[in-house]
Amino acid sequence: MQPDYSNTTSSAYSTEHHRFGQPSAVDLWEVASLLGFPAVLWRLPNQKEKHLIVSFDEILPHVSVDLDELPAGFIISPFDNITDGSSDSTEVDRPARTLFLRADIQAVFPQDNQAHVKSTSGETAERFWSFLSTDANNSSKKKSTHPSTLTALPDPDAQSRYVRNVAKAVEAMQRGAFRKVVLSRTKRVQFTDAPNAVELFDKLCQTYPTAFVSAVSIPEKGQIWMSATPERLVSIDTDGIFQTTSLAGTQSALNPDGTPKRPAEAMWSQKEIEEQALVSRYIIECFKKIRLREYIEEGPKSIIAGNLMHLGTSFTVDTQAVRYPQLGTVMLRLLHPTSAVCGTPRDVAFTFISQHETHDRELYSGFLGPVNMNTTEGSATDIFVHIRCMKLEGKLATLYAGAGLTEDSVPEREWQETEMKCQTLLQVMMNDE
Numbered sequence: 001m002q003p004d005y006s007n008t009t010s011s012a013y014s015t016e017h018h019r020f021g022q023p024s025a026v027d028l029w030e031v032a033s034l035l036g037f038p039a040v041l042w043r044l045p046n047q048k049e050k051h052l053i054v055s056f057d058e059i060l061p062h063v064s065v066d067l068d069e070l071p072a073g074f075i076i077s078p079f080d081n082i083t084d085g086s087s088d089s090t091e092v093d094r095p096a097r098t099l100f101l102r103a104d105i106q107a108v109f110p111q112d113n114q115a116h117v118k119s120t121s122g123e124t125a126e127r128f129w130s131f132l133s134t135d136a137n138n139s140s141k142k143k144s145t146h147p148s149t150l151t152a153l154p155d156p157d158a159q160s161r162y163v164r165n166v167a168k169a170v171e172a173m174q175r176g177a178f179r180k181v182v183l184s185r186t187k188r189v190q191f192t193d194a195p196n197a198v199e200l201f202d203k204l205c206q207t208y209p210t211a212f213v214s215a216v217s218i219p220e221k222g223q224i225w226m227s228a229t230p231e232r233l234v235s236i237d238t239d240g241i242f243q244t245t246s247l248a249g250t251q252s253a254l255n256p257d258g259t260p261k262r263p264a265e266a267m268w269s270q271k272e273i274e275e276q277a278l279v280s281r282y283i284i285e286c287f288k289k290i291r292l293r294e295y296i297e298e299g300p301k302s303i304i305a306g307n308l309m310h311l312g313t314s315f316t317v318d319t320q321a322v323r324y325p326q327l328g329t330v331m332l333r334l335l336h337p338t339s340a341v342c343g344t345p346r347d348v349a350f351t352f353i354s355q356h357e358t359h360d361r362e363l364y365s366g367f368l369g370p371v372n373m374n375t376t377e378g379s380a381t382d383i384f385v386h387i388r389c390m391k392l393e394g395k396l397a398t399l400y401a402g403a404g405l406t407e408d409s410v411p412e413r414e415w416q417e418t419e420m421k422c423q424t425l426l427q428v429m430m431n432d433e
């Protein structure tokens with residue numbers, strides 16, 4: 001059952017907070033965290049505007065993703081959230097696992113203009129805004145006074161464990177058990193002081209202008225998840241244009257001499273071409289399941305993702321032209337987890353991952369993004385695959401990275417690939433020191 005959001009219509013918003021002036025993202029984030037409210041900051045690819053939501057649900061509701069039902073907010077789902085895509089399965093078969101941050105406070109920060117802030121009214125909102133008025137003077141000046149240093153926590157067996165698992169996967173694929181699997185690993189680093197999530201978020205936005213950058217604070221778990229992901233899972237724009245992408249195959253975006261590679265000249269091996277084609281094939285199979293043929297496929301082409309380059313294909317559908325308004329919800333349920341984070345066939349790869357990875361992926365390789373956000377042109381949804389991410393728990397950061405394996409994988413090279421993927425966030429955190 002979906003939680004009741006009847007109190008969250010836009011008419012419930014008040015402008016009362018204007019009494020307290022223009023709050024900054026830092027003010028709103030800090031007050032949310034002091035009061036134990038979940039909050040999220042995000043910036044869409046190739047955009048300047050930053051967005052923030054504070055939810056007054058101290059314990060976040062679990063929802064089954066129905067984009068037609070959910071009010072404006074932000075969803076974040078764990079990897080382990082497989083549905084069969086059919087609408088007749090019950091919640092007992094398919095417990096809702098996606099966390100929903102309702103937009104009780106919603107702020108947009110255009111680059112050079114004043115912030116636009118909306119808030120629901122009521123007792124909790126009143127408490128939030130009065131707290132902000134007393135705390136704002138302090139919190140906005142709360143800047144880290146001395147740089148925090150970063151130390152990698154030793155895990156001497158990590159590489160051999162990973163390489164052994166890759167070798168097992170390759171052996172299973174060579175005897176035909178499955179065609180592709182994505183095996184992941186973690187890397188833990190410790191800060192001397194808990195890092196400032198808003199400062200880190202801003203740095204990620206600057207460093208990765210084409211990524212979807214986010215910071216999600218979940219106080220009930222004591223976690224902040226941060227990411228700069230290049231992979232769009234499902235988006236529906238204000239004109240009803242649906243988009244998804246298949247991303248796979250990885251190489252450094254730099255030449256050995258440190259100069260940037262030209263995407264059009266990047267060379268890809270047969271293994272990488274096949275690895276990415278399997279993701280595209282998976283998406284096309286999802287379209288086939290719903291008998292949808294009217295999609296536009298563009299690619300594959302080389303795509304820069306920060307320090308890395310991938311092969312990417314985009315798929316676009318005009319949901320109005322095909323009269324399929326629920327396409328976003330249907331495809332999201334069918335697509336997750338794609339072959340970019342799980343494998344082919346999906347269920348066999350999922351079982352292999354469950355049996356061989358020794359860490360819980362939690363929210364890594366799930367999906368996240370704003371849903372039904374009202375803009376001047378209409379409502380839009382932008383959901384991304386949660387990769388190039390880390391979990392912050394106070395001073396401890398756990399980075400997650402995976403590599404797509406086929407029967408042609410070389411275990412040591414796959415380890416190196418996960419190291420490069422960890423660098424996406426590490427590089428930015430190290431510059432912070």
Ligand SMILES: C=C(O[C@H]1C=CC=C(C(=O)O)[C@@H]1O)C(=O)O
Nearest residue numbers: 248249250340387401402403404
């Ligand atoms: C699973 C991850 O990346 C996926 C997306 C692009 C390229 C990938 C690869 O080359 O293996 C992965 O499929 C990750 O970054 O943890």
